[in-house]
Structures are given as structure tokens and as C-alpha cells.
Amino acid sequence: MFIVKYIKEVWSAIKSLLIGMRRTGYYFTHHKEIITQQYPDNRDTLNLPERFKGEVVMPHDEKNEHRCTGCTACELACPNGTIKVITKFDISPEGKKKKAIDKLVYHLELCTMCNLCVIACPSDAIVMAQTFEHSVFDRSKLTKILNNPGSKIMDGVE
Amino acid sequence: MVEEIGTTTEGDLIINVGPQHPATHGVLHLVITLNGETVKKVEPHLGYIHRSIEKMCESLTYRQFIYVTSRMDYLSSHINNHGCALCVEKGLQIEVPARAQVIRVIMDELTRIASHELWWGAMAMDIGAFTPFFHAFRERESINDIMEETCGARLTMNYMVPGGVMIDIHPNFQKKVKDFIAFYRTKMNESDELLTGNIIFQNRMKGVGLLSKEDAISFGCTGPTARGSGLNCDIRKLYPYEIYNSVTFEEVLETSGDSLARYMVRLREIKQSINIIEQLIDNIPEGDFQAKTKAVLKLPKGEFYSRVETARGEFGVYIVSEGGTTPYRIKFRSPGFANLSALDHMARGSKLGDLVAMMGTLDLVIPDIDR
Amino acid sequence: MFEVYDLSFMWSLSNITQTINSWLNQTFSPTWALIFEMVIVGICVISLFAILGLVLVLMERKVSAWMQIRLGPNRVGPKGMLQSFADTLKLLVKEGLTPNGADKFLFNLAPFIAMIVAMLLMAPIAFARDFKMWDMNIGVLYVTAVSSISVISILMAGWASNNKYSLMGAMRSGAQIVSYELSAGLAILSIVVLTGSLNLNDIIQSQANGWWIFKGHIPVLISFVIFIIAVTAETNRAPFDLAEAESELTAGFHTEYSGMKFALFFLAEYVNVFIVCAIGATLFLGGWMPFHIGNWQGFNHIMDYIPSSIWFFGKTFFLIFLIMWFRWTFPRLRIDQLLNLEWKYLLPISMFNIILVTAMAILGWHF
Structure with missing residues (x-):
């Protein structure tokens, strides 16, 4: 029909x-x-997972000491030339010359958060931080020096 | 007027869809010849987001170049990374630990679900329904949260490394994935309610954008696009990699070759992916997540090819090595490029509105086409 | 046939209008009084337009947000209530560009025509008991005739923009509006047949003992459904938004418009939606007439206490919500399917339906 x-x-x-x-x-x-997550309002309660790759940082302990030996493994592992290790020679109390970092320059604007440098680091000197609000008004602010001024290498790290 | 189709005559309307257009999801530029509303010719112009990734990879070591491939088909970045890792492993003859293999497959399938979900929402937007887009993103967000917890990123994870995976899975991973699947099952029929069963949608999709099996082969279509035409081209079945030959799943095939068939293939593939994940999630073997590899990888002199099934089709990695630390030449076979080439053939003689729907069903990711 | 309920008279707006009218007539000569009244009405219409635009835009954004599991606007003002003010401000300060190759006169004229048509359509609508601008005896005919003009503004905008997307949107819209007017007209006609009058006031009065959608059995229900579909198409709303068709034609006929000229099109769309819904509410849902059930005197009296303007706006906004609900649920039709739907489904159904309605009216089968 x-x-x-x-x-x-x-x-x-x-x-x-x-x-x-x-x-x-x-x-x-x-x-x-x-x-909906109301992002800038929920900043205080925002929980990012601990593995979140925000930027590369170098943790320092309370004595202003880091674990970086200046071996440039991270520099070699980086695909983009984000990390530049500038080394110097420290004179130890015994009068021996010892290689140490002067500056570890980190170009955040080049970084792709691929985590290869962190994996490559033999002494766990650098880690990924959970910060993600990287906006700045001047590009030069994105070039960071990871080691604190006057910091030294931790004892026992070779 | 069939004889007019395919030729430009006086009075034809030539419009530029893109590079900035809401339907192209990126910077694809289509030059469309129209006769009234009827499409006579579609000419894709590429290159707006060409970043010469293949050339870039030639200056990167075998560990480094993998991260770049996340930037190609960014919706299935895990699977792209997987393909590259497989190729390097083939060259170095690394045996990947069983645990890493299972993790890789679970990640691949999660990526596939996320990609198909996003496609579902974007495709709905192409044919004018805006609500499904947000519903699709809710499901995709849950997957992204799982990825974020384990891999540390939401889109470009760089989780696969030669020899396994970069970090072991997060302790919460298994529970989160199971929660997600339980959540997803409650929301699964939404796609049927909002789109698949809808009479307007059915009429928009049925019988348009026909691609026969022969044409799908000759255009080199792969993935759901070709499987909608009845071509069984699932790399997971044909050339099983990792542990795909030990899990049971069905290769989804539709025979009608129209837009609806491609749509249904993707929706059914989501269910198969869930099926695979459910088989594996409780059976992740203990052991290493990464094989022991040398600090500096050097592929032996020769040519290596490996392929994986991404959410869009076959992704091939072809490495020519001269024995050094970097590849001599690298070539990616991206599924989007071949699938796009079929668009002109499919669209001729159809209406402008259908062209947009066809582009939706091809699931184009523009950086994947241009590289 | 119909009784008059005087109970809600204390709420009535007609007291105010009559007071103003008598005061003006006492103070000035009748001609000046008429002119002043026209000015007052003009100001009222323009402010109603502004308020409607603000309310409907906010309503659409909230409805769409909740359907899409979002929060929607929630920043400007309490709970985002002032969002549409912010939008308006933004559109006001934006530069109104006219493209180089455009036909400047028509390009600038088109939004005003869209607006004027929407304004003209306000005239015969009864907003409350005894509260309307023009009590004309051909109200229904006037509405159907004037609403056809709106297609001219769209065609004008599309052609004058000198843009291929705009042109295609305009052409689509022309075919669409002309077709869908037929079934909208037939759906309206079924009520005219039942009432025997073209006067909107008579139509409302005839629904004193029950709205037509209840009194008229299934045929009127069918015409109501057809009316809703047809007006959705006529106002270019999704799923019939082919004139705009965001994913195909970027923005259709108003691709090239910006600033206040775009805002006028935008406003005209919403006001058109309001007007067609008001007409729908008047014809099928009894306009400002309260909800009455047969002989339940007590219930009817309680209903009469609700002001008639609330009844009118309540019904109208219910229909507007329905149309918004369509928009945020359905995918868009293709142009040939759109015309198929009209010529192969809606038109035959409404033609058959009008025969049923006529038979019903002659035999007196309605309540």
C-alpha cells in the first residue's frame, strides 16, 4: 500500500x-x-599529573646544589638545540681542576617537550616541571639559565 | 548533463574553499568548479603547512626523529611514533619486551578511539550539527587525561622510543582505562541517537561520495576510507605487528562505498578498539618496558620499511641508511595524502553540501597531507 | 460563541494606553495626538527590538551551551546576563566595511530592508489583551504578505556583496523562502478556515473556550507541525540554514558584512523568529488567551488571574525555544533535499490537510 x-x-x-x-x-x-572547566578560576585546584611535561628545570637542594656534571648528554640528545651547556673548570680545594657547568642555557621557545634530555641525563640533574603558563611579553625572557647563580655541584655526583 | 562534468565552461563558478574556511579543518585549499550547486571539479592545492619533515629527519638521530612524526598526523601521534620505532627496531633487530608491546597496542587503540571521536564531532559539524562536537570532545578528553598521566602530554606524546616505551605506565593507568571504558559504554548510544539514526543525516550520507573498491585501490586509499568500499586493508590483520595476531578483533568492512559506509566503519572500529583494550588491559605482562639499547643507535647500511595502521589508514616509514647515526633518506607514506586524491573522483557531480560531508568522511588531517 | 472574561482586566495594559490616548486628545488636536501616538509607538517598537535582540541572543547562547554540556556566557554581569550588551558594544565599535567591488548602495540598503520588514511585521500582533498597534481586519494576510519581502533583503545582500559565497547563499535562500511560504501559508489558512476571519483579534477571541491546537483535533495539530517546520525554514534557522551554511559557505549572504550592518541582519533574524513564533502562538495557542479547560470554572478563574501579556510571551518563548532546540540538535539538509521536503512532503500533506480542516469547519466537528 x-x-x-x-x-x-x-x-x-x-x-x-x-x-x-x-x-x-x-x-x-x-x-x-x-x-566546562573554568580555567583561570580553578587554578588553585588544578591538579596536573606529576609526569606532565611543562618545561625543563634543574632542581636545587637547600644548600643551592644541583646534580649536573656538565656532561652535555642532554645537549646531544636534544633534537632542536634547545639546551646549551657552557662549562668551566672549577679549582677544587686540593688544587685539582674539575669540569663543572658555568651556565645551562635552556631555550624554552625551541623546546618541544619531547623528554629526551631528561631520559638522557645520567645523573638525573634535570626534570620536567608541571608549569604550563609560559606566555611572556618579550621573547628573550624565554631563554632561561637553569642553574641558580652561585650554585655548586652536589657532593658525590660524578 | 553528465558530459559537462569535468570540464570548465563559460558560466561556471570557481570558488576557493580554503585555505581559511570552516569546512577544511586546517589550511587545505580546494579550488572547486561549480555549475550552480553541482560540483564539476575539485582541485586540492597543497603546501600551506609544509614543514619539510622528511628533510628535517635526515639531520636527526634515530632517537630524535621520532618526536617530529607526532606533528604530522597529530590525532594519531602515538601510532606515528610507533611506526617509526618499529622501523628502527627492524633495522637494529631489537626484540621489544612483551610488556612494552602490550602497552604500545593499548596506547595505539586509545589513540584510535580518541581520533575517531574527534572525527565524529568534526564530521557532524561539517554537515551542520554543532552539538555532537562537544559531546565527542568529552569522551576524547577522558582519553587525553589518561595519556597525560602516563605520557606527560595530551597531543604530542613522544612516548614510543626504539626498544619499547619511554616510561612505564602510571600506577593508575589500568584503573583509569577501565573507568573510561565503563563511562564510554554508557555514552556509546549517543552517536546513534544524535546522528546515525537521524533521518536528515541518513539522507545526507546515503549514496553520496561513492568510491568503488577498484577506485579505492587505484587511488591508494587505505584505512576506514578504503574499508568503507569493501577493501580489506587493515595492516593489523594483513601484516600483524606487535601482538595484534594474538588478540581477537574483527576487521570492519562495509561494502556500499558511500559516505555512510565510511562513517559506519569508523563507528564500528571504535567498538573493536574497545574490544582489544579490554582483552589486554588486565593482562599486561610484568617485565621491562624497554629493551636494552646502545646509547648511540646506528642502523646498518640498507633500506628498511615498516607500516602501521593509524586511525586514517596505512602509515609507512621508509628509511635508507648509510650506516651512520642519522638516516640518509627518510620517506613517510601518510594515509591522508592518498585519501585526499580520491576526493575529486568522489565529488564530481554531487552537490556542494555533499562535498563538505565527503571531506568529513575522509577524515583529513592537513599536516598529515602536507608534512 | 465566546464569552468575555473580565477578571484579568485589572492587569490589562489597555488601561494605560487608553489613559494616554484620552490625555493626548484632550491636550492636543486629534492630528497632533495621532502623531504623538505614532512617535510613542515607534519608540516602543525600537526599544522592544533592542530588548528582544538582547534577550534572544542570550537565550540562544544559553540554550546551545546547556545542550552542548557547556556553561555558556557567565562572565559579563551576574550569570552572564549582560553578555549580549557586551556583544552589541563590540559590534557598535567595529568598522563597517564595504568591499571594493560591491554595489555600495544596495550593499548598505539590504540590512535596513531586513530590519524594516521585521518592524512592519510587528504591527498586527496582539501583545496582550487589547494591546496592539494596529487592529486591522486582514492581519493574517498582512503578515504573510509582508514576510515575503524579507527574501528581497537577503537576495540584495548576496548579490551586492560581489562574493560568490554570498551569491550562492542568497540564491539558496530565495528558492527556500519562496517554497516554504506555500506550506506556511496553507497552515495559516487552516486556522483562517476554522475561524472564518483574517483578523488576528477575532482569531484570538475564537479561542476563548480552548486553543485551536486542542479544539481542532489532528488536522490542526498537523498544520501546527507544518507551520513550525515552514517558519523554521523561512527564518533561515538550522536545520534549514542553507543561506548561511557555515561549513559550506562560511557565512552565506552576510559573509561580507561587519559591524553594525551585520548586527542588523543578526537582529532581524532574531526578531523574525520572535514574530513567526508570536504568529504561531496567536493562531494555534490562543495568543494572550489564558488556558481554559471546558467547564472547570475554578481552574479557569485562576488562569485568568495570570496577566495576558505573560500568557502571550510565555507561549511565544516556548515556540522560540522549540526552534532553538531544533537548531542545536539536527544536521543541515542539502539544498535538493530541502526542496524535496517541501514539494514532496509538506505541500501535499498540507493540501490534504486543508481539505480535512475545511470539511471539519463545514460539519462543525471542532469544539
């Missing part, structure tokens, strides 16, 4: 539309399903 088929067709079409409207209507009335 043509007429019956026609009416059935129209009805199934309308039904399929109503099913969709039921779904959106459900979300319209159920506000607990809302998933």
Missing part, C-alpha cells in the same frame, strides 16, 4: 528526529553533566 508506506516513512522520520531531541533535551535539563 502506497499510502501506508508513505505514512510509515513520515512517522519513522519524525521519530528519529524526536530521539535526537530527547538526547539534547536531557542535557539541557541535566546541568550536572556540564564538563
Whole structure:
């Protein structure tokens, strides 16, 4: 029957539309399903996972000592030339010359957060920090020196 | 007027869709010849986001070049990295530990679900439904959170390294993945309610953008695009890598070759991916997550090729090595490029609105096409 | 046939209008009084426009946000209530560009035509009991006739922009609006047949003992559904937004418009939605007439205490919400499917339906 088929067709079409409207209507009335995160407001409660790759930092302990030996493994591992290790020679109390870092220059603007430098570091001197708000007004601010001024290498790290 | 299709005559409307256009999801530039509303010719102009990744890789070592491939098909960056890692492992003949293999497969399948979810939302947007986009992103966010916890990033993870994975999985990983699957199952029928069953959607997709199996082969289409035409080209089945031959899953095939078929293939693939993850998530073997490798990797002189199945199709990595620390020449076979080439063939004679829907079903990622 | 309920008279706005009218007539000569009244009405219409634009834009954004599991605007003012003021301010200070190759006169004229059409359509609508601008006896005919002009503004905008996307959007819109007017007209006609009058006031009065959507059985329900579909298409709203078709034509006929000229198109769209919903509410849902059930005197009296303007705006906003609900649920149709839907489904159904309605009116089968 043509007429019956026609009416059935129209009805199934309308039904399929109503099913969709039921779904959106459900979300319209159920506000607990809302998933929006109000980012700058929830900064205090924002929990980034500890492995989040935000930027490379060099942790220092309370005596202002780091673990970097200046071996340039990170510099070699980096695909983009992000890290530049500038070494100097410290004179130890016994009068021996010892290689140490003068500056570990880190170009955040070149970094792709690939984590290869952290993996490559033999003495775990650099780690990834969870910071992610890197916007600055001047590009030169993105070039960072990771070791603190006047810092020394930790005892026992070779 | 079939004979007119494919030729430009006086009175044809030539419009530039892109490089800035809401339908192209990036900087794809299509020059479309229109006769009224009917598409006569589609000419993709590429190169707007060409970054010469292949050339870049030639100056990077075998550990370093993998991260660049995340920037190609950024929606399946894990799988791209996986393909590169596989190729390097093939050259060095590294045996990947069982644990790393399982982790890699789980990550790949999670990536596939995330990619297909995003595609579903973007595709809905292409045909004018805006709401599914946000619903798709909710599911994708949950996957991204899992990725973020284990790999430390949400989009360009760089998690696969030659010999295994970079870091062991996070202690919460298994629980999170199981939670996600439970959550996903409750939201699964939403795609049917909002789009698949919808009469407008069915009419928009059925019978448009026809691509026959022969054409799919001759254009080099792979992935869901070709499987919608009935071509069984799933690399996971044909050339199983890692542990894909020990998990049971079905190669999704649709035979009609229209936009709806490609759509259905992707939706059903999500279910297969969940199936794979469920088989593996409780059975991650103990052991190393990374094989012991030398500090400096040197591939022996020769040519190496490996392929993986990304969310878009076959991704091939071809490395020519001269024995040094960096590849002599590298070539990526990206699925998007070949799939895009079929667009002109599919779109001729259809309406402008359908062209946009076809582009949606091809699941184009522009950086993947241009590299 | 219909009784008059005087209970809600204390809420009525007609007291105010009559007071103003008599005061003006006492103070000035009748001509000046008429002129002053016209000025007052003009100011009222423009301010109503502004308020409607602000409210409807905010409403659309909130509705879409909640359907898309988002929060929606929540920054400007309490709970984002002032968001549309901020939007308006932004559009006001934005430069209104006119493209070089455009037909400058038509390009600048088009948004005003869209606006004027929307303003003209306000005239016969009864916003509350005895509160309307022009009590004309051909209200329905006037509305259908004037609303057809709106297609001219869209065609003008599309052609004058000298942009291929705009042109295609305009052409699509032309075909669409012309087709869908047929079934919208037939749906309206079914009520005219039942009432026997083209006067919107008579139509409202005829619904004193029950709205047509309840009194008219299934045929009127069918015409109501067809009316809603047709007006959604006529106002270029999704799923029939082919004139704009964001993913295909970037923004369709108003691709080249910016600043206040764009805002006028934007406003005209929302005001058009309001007007067609007001017409729908008047024809099918009884306009400002309260909800009455047969002989339940107590219930009817309570309903009469709700002011008539609240009834009118409540019904209208319910229909507007329905149209917004469509927009945020459905995908867009293709142009040939759009015309198929009209010519193969809606038009035959509404033609058959009008026969049913006519038979029903002749035989007196409605309540």
C-alpha cells in the first residue's frame, strides 16, 4: 500500500528526529553533566599529573646544589638545540681542576617537550616541571639559565 | 548533463574553499568548479603547512626523529611514533619486551578511539550539527587525561622510543582505562541517537561520495576510507605487528562505498578498539618496558620499511641508511595524502553540501597531507 | 460563541494606553495626538527590538551551551546576563566595511530592508489583551504578505556583496523562502478556515473556550507541525540554514558584512523568529488567551488571574525555544533535499490537510 508506506516513512522520520531531541533535551535539563572547566578560576585546584611535561628545570637542594656534571648528554640528545651547556673548570680545594657547568642555557621557545634530555641525563640533574603558563611579553625572557647563580655541584655526583 | 562534468565552461563558478574556511579543518585549499550547486571539479592545492619533515629527519638521530612524526598526523601521534620505532627496531633487530608491546597496542587503540571521536564531532559539524562536537570532545578528553598521566602530554606524546616505551605506565593507568571504558559504554548510544539514526543525516550520507573498491585501490586509499568500499586493508590483520595476531578483533568492512559506509566503519572500529583494550588491559605482562639499547643507535647500511595502521589508514616509514647515526633518506607514506586524491573522483557531480560531508568522511588531517 | 472574561482586566495594559490616548486628545488636536501616538509607538517598537535582540541572543547562547554540556556566557554581569550588551558594544565599535567591488548602495540598503520588514511585521500582533498597534481586519494576510519581502533583503545582500559565497547563499535562500511560504501559508489558512476571519483579534477571541491546537483535533495539530517546520525554514534557522551554511559557505549572504550592518541582519533574524513564533502562538495557542479547560470554572478563574501579556510571551518563548532546540540538535539538509521536503512532503500533506480542516469547519466537528 502506497499510502501506508508513505505514512510509515513520515512517522519513522519524525521519530528519529524526536530521539535526537530527547538526547539534547536531557542535557539541557541535566546541568550536572556540564564538563566546562573554568580555567583561570580553578587554578588553585588544578591538579596536573606529576609526569606532565611543562618545561625543563634543574632542581636545587637547600644548600643551592644541583646534580649536573656538565656532561652535555642532554645537549646531544636534544633534537632542536634547545639546551646549551657552557662549562668551566672549577679549582677544587686540593688544587685539582674539575669540569663543572658555568651556565645551562635552556631555550624554552625551541623546546618541544619531547623528554629526551631528561631520559638522557645520567645523573638525573634535570626534570620536567608541571608549569604550563609560559606566555611572556618579550621573547628573550624565554631563554632561561637553569642553574641558580652561585650554585655548586652536589657532593658525590660524578 | 553528465558530459559537462569535468570540464570548465563559460558560466561556471570557481570558488576557493580554503585555505581559511570552516569546512577544511586546517589550511587545505580546494579550488572547486561549480555549475550552480553541482560540483564539476575539485582541485586540492597543497603546501600551506609544509614543514619539510622528511628533510628535517635526515639531520636527526634515530632517537630524535621520532618526536617530529607526532606533528604530522597529530590525532594519531602515538601510532606515528610507533611506526617509526618499529622501523628502527627492524633495522637494529631489537626484540621489544612483551610488556612494552602490550602497552604500545593499548596506547595505539586509545589513540584510535580518541581520533575517531574527534572525527565524529568534526564530521557532524561539517554537515551542520554543532552539538555532537562537544559531546565527542568529552569522551576524547577522558582519553587525553589518561595519556597525560602516563605520557606527560595530551597531543604530542613522544612516548614510543626504539626498544619499547619511554616510561612505564602510571600506577593508575589500568584503573583509569577501565573507568573510561565503563563511562564510554554508557555514552556509546549517543552517536546513534544524535546522528546515525537521524533521518536528515541518513539522507545526507546515503549514496553520496561513492568510491568503488577498484577506485579505492587505484587511488591508494587505505584505512576506514578504503574499508568503507569493501577493501580489506587493515595492516593489523594483513601484516600483524606487535601482538595484534594474538588478540581477537574483527576487521570492519562495509561494502556500499558511500559516505555512510565510511562513517559506519569508523563507528564500528571504535567498538573493536574497545574490544582489544579490554582483552589486554588486565593482562599486561610484568617485565621491562624497554629493551636494552646502545646509547648511540646506528642502523646498518640498507633500506628498511615498516607500516602501521593509524586511525586514517596505512602509515609507512621508509628509511635508507648509510650506516651512520642519522638516516640518509627518510620517506613517510601518510594515509591522508592518498585519501585526499580520491576526493575529486568522489565529488564530481554531487552537490556542494555533499562535498563538505565527503571531506568529513575522509577524515583529513592537513599536516598529515602536507608534512 | 465566546464569552468575555473580565477578571484579568485589572492587569490589562489597555488601561494605560487608553489613559494616554484620552490625555493626548484632550491636550492636543486629534492630528497632533495621532502623531504623538505614532512617535510613542515607534519608540516602543525600537526599544522592544533592542530588548528582544538582547534577550534572544542570550537565550540562544544559553540554550546551545546547556545542550552542548557547556556553561555558556557567565562572565559579563551576574550569570552572564549582560553578555549580549557586551556583544552589541563590540559590534557598535567595529568598522563597517564595504568591499571594493560591491554595489555600495544596495550593499548598505539590504540590512535596513531586513530590519524594516521585521518592524512592519510587528504591527498586527496582539501583545496582550487589547494591546496592539494596529487592529486591522486582514492581519493574517498582512503578515504573510509582508514576510515575503524579507527574501528581497537577503537576495540584495548576496548579490551586492560581489562574493560568490554570498551569491550562492542568497540564491539558496530565495528558492527556500519562496517554497516554504506555500506550506506556511496553507497552515495559516487552516486556522483562517476554522475561524472564518483574517483578523488576528477575532482569531484570538475564537479561542476563548480552548486553543485551536486542542479544539481542532489532528488536522490542526498537523498544520501546527507544518507551520513550525515552514517558519523554521523561512527564518533561515538550522536545520534549514542553507543561506548561511557555515561549513559550506562560511557565512552565506552576510559573509561580507561587519559591524553594525551585520548586527542588523543578526537582529532581524532574531526578531523574525520572535514574530513567526508570536504568529504561531496567536493562531494555534490562543495568543494572550489564558488556558481554559471546558467547564472547570475554578481552574479557569485562576488562569485568568495570570496577566495576558505573560500568557502571550510565555507561549511565544516556548515556540522560540522549540526552534532553538531544533537548531542545536539536527544536521543541515542539502539544498535538493530541502526542496524535496517541501514539494514532496509538506505541500501535499498540507493540501490534504486543508481539505480535512475545511470539511471539519463545514460539519462543525471542532469544539
